[in-house]
Amino acid sequence: MIVDFIRVHLKAGKGGGGGFSFARYRNKLVGNGGDGGKGGDIIFKVNLNLYDLSKFKYRRKFVAQDGERGSSSLKKGKDAPPLFIDVPLGTLIKDTQGRIVADLASSSATFLAVRGGKPGKGNYKRKSAEEGKEGQQRELILDYRIPSDIAILGFPNVGKTSLLNSLSGKEFKVGDWPFTTVHCQWGVWEYKFRQFTILDTPPLKKKLTSGEGEDFLKHLFRVKLILIVTDNFKDGKKEVEAVRERVVKFEPRYRDKKFFYLLNKIDKINRDFKIRGFLPISAKKGWGIDKLKERLYEALSAN
Ligand SMILES: Nc1nc2c(ncn2[C@@H]2O[C@H](COP(=O)(O)OP(=O)(O)OP(=O)(O)O)[C@@H](O)[C@H]2O)c(=O)[nH]1
Ligand SMILES: [Mg+2]
Numbered sequence: 001m002i003v004d005f006i007r008v009h010l011k012a013g014k015g016g017g018g019g020f021s022f023a024r025y026r027n028k029l030v031g032n033g034g035d036g037g038k039g040g041d042i043i044f045k046v047n048l049n050l051y052d053l054s055k056f057k058y059r060r061k062f063v064a065q066d067g068e069r070g071s072s073s074l075k076k077g078k079d080a081p082p083l084f085i086d087v088p089l090g091t092l093i094k095d096t097q098g099r100i101v102a103d104l105a106s107s108s109a110t111f112l113a114v115r116g117g118k119p120g121k122g123n124y125k126r127k128s129a130e131e132g133k134e135g136q137q138r139e140l141i142l143d144y145r146i147p148s149d150i151a152i153l154g155f156p157n158v159g160k161t162s163l164l165n166s167l168s169g170k171e172f173k174v175g176d177w178p179f180t181t182v183h184c185q186w187g188v189w190e191y192k193f194r195q196f197t198i199l200d201t202p203p204l205k206k207k208l209t210s211g212e213g214e215d216f217l218k219h220l221f222r223v224k225l226i227l228i229v230t231d232n233f234k235d236g237k238k239e240v241e242a243v244r245e246r247v248v249k250f251e252p253r254y255r256d257k258k259f260f261y262l263l264n265k266i267d268k269i270n271r272d273f274k275i276r277g278f279l280p281i282s283a284k285k286g287w288g289i290d291k292l293k294e295r296l297y298e299a300l301s302a303n
Contacts, residue, residue, distance in 0.1 A: 001183050002052035004144040004219075007096075008085075009061045013039030015117035015132025016067030016077035022123075023073070031123035033070050039116030039135040040064030040080030044093060046104050047086035053144050064114075067132055070122040080116060090147035090222060096139050105147065105222070114138050145221040148186055148199040149300055153220075153243055154229035156203035159264040161185075162283035163229060164200040167293070172200065179203060184216050191297055199223065204246055217250040225258045225299055231265040236278060258299055262292070 019033025042064050062085060068077030087093075093102040093111055102111035114137065120130030152160045156178030165172055168187025173180055179202065186199045201216055208214070220226065228243045230236040240261045248255045266273045267282040274280060279295065281288035 002144075002146075003054040003057060004052060004146075006053045006056040006060065006142050007139060008056060008142060009137075009139050010042045010114045011061075011063045011137045012042055012114040012116045012135025013064040013080040013083075014066040014134050015039045015119035016080075017069045017131045018120035018122035018129035019070030019072060019075065019077070020123045020129040021072035031126065031129075032072055032074050033122030033124060033129050034073070034075040034077065035070045035122050036119030036132045037067030037070075037077035037079040038119050039067045039132065041082040041112055041116045042085065042114045043082050044085050044087050044091070044102070044104060044111040044113055046089045046091075046107050046109050048089055048107055050086060050088035052088060053091070053142055056142065064116060064135060066135075067116065067119050070119075070129070074122065074124055076122075077119065079119075082116075085113075087142060088144055090145050092143040092145060092221075094141040094143055096141065098141070101140070113140060143218075146184060146186060146199055146219045147197065147222050148219070149196040149223065150189075150225045150227060150296065151199040151201060151220050151223040152227045152229060153201055153247065154203065155206055155239060155243065158203075158229045158231045159283045160203070160229050161200050163227070163262070163264065163281070164198055166283045166286060166289055167198055184219050189293075189296075191293055194297075196296070196300060204243055208246075214246070214250065217247060217254075220247065220251070220254055220257070223257060225260065225296065226254075227260050227262055229262045229264050231263070233263070233269065233275075236261075236263050236275065240278075260292075260295065260299070 016036025021033045022029040023032045064083040065080035070077045091104045117133035117135040120132045123129040167189045170187045228240040230239045263278040266280045267285045
């Protein structure tokens with residue numbers, strides 16, 4: 001199971017205190033303490049080898065190093081190094097009110113979350129040395145949204161995972177019973193020298209009881225194209241529209257995504273089966289898959 005939501009507590013480093021020391025100069029004691037070093041910042045950065053937030057189950061509190069104290073002969077304390085926290089590509093960083101403060105959606109994205117404290121001045125040219133300032137503290141929420149180009153959605157047992165397998169050449173578990181897939185899983189589809197990520201989702205329930213959530217729909221956030229699959233030859237249109245409605249109800253902004261409707265299992269009827277508004281396929285036999293690939297490629301290549 002992927003961990004996709006976690007709260008972390010951050011504390012940046014305190015600034016180093018100013019040095020307090022004296023040197024004798026023309027028979028007088030003169031202050032010569034150097035300034036302190038800056039406290040360490042905490043910065044989030046993307047690590048492409050991470051695929052969820054499970055590492056944060058073991059550590060949620062992060063404290064950056066304090067700056068070094070200044071010392072005699074005007075020697076400045078060392079600045080503390082920043083503490084980098086690696087997160088998977090696709091992590092949203094939110095404040096505790098749920099507002100997005102950063103979206104780490106590219107491999108080079110970083111986010112300076114808390115700043116280290118300012119250092120104190122040493123006691124040269126002043127009577128005493130200053131203390132360094134405390135570093136910022138902050139609670140943040142990490143909300144991972146799988147970076148994927150395409151998502152496959154539908155009611156139970158319609159052949160979503162079979163389609164993922166057919167496109168990606170993988171062998172995720174397929175079963176002739178509902179709710180075979182219990183968590184989101186993804187594969188890579190390579191076509192014409194490009195790579196696309198495809199997300200397979202757990203099935204939507206035909207009827208939701210009140211209070212029941214389908215939180216995995218949050219992973220459609222980054223998806224450009226949604227494939228709604230049905231195997232209902234009679235009422236397929238109604239079914240895919242019910243799925244679409246559920247998606248848009250979950251997040252009204254999903255309305256702007258591209259939707260394709262797929263009628264699967266046409267091998268149960270015949271190879272040339274056609275129905276308006278649907279791409280007919282057989283994920284099992286590979287029928288219609290080449291045409292589907294071409295349509296997906298076109299849709300993803302257009303802006
Ligand atoms: N005849 C036929 N059977 C198919 C086809 N695609 C999938 N199936 C079968 O339908 C059943 C369900 O397939 P899955 O791919 O697990 O369906 P799913 O939508 O991922 O199921 P859940 O994860 O439980 O929602 C399996 O027995 C598959 O072998 C197809 O094109 N033709
Ligand atoms: Mg499945």
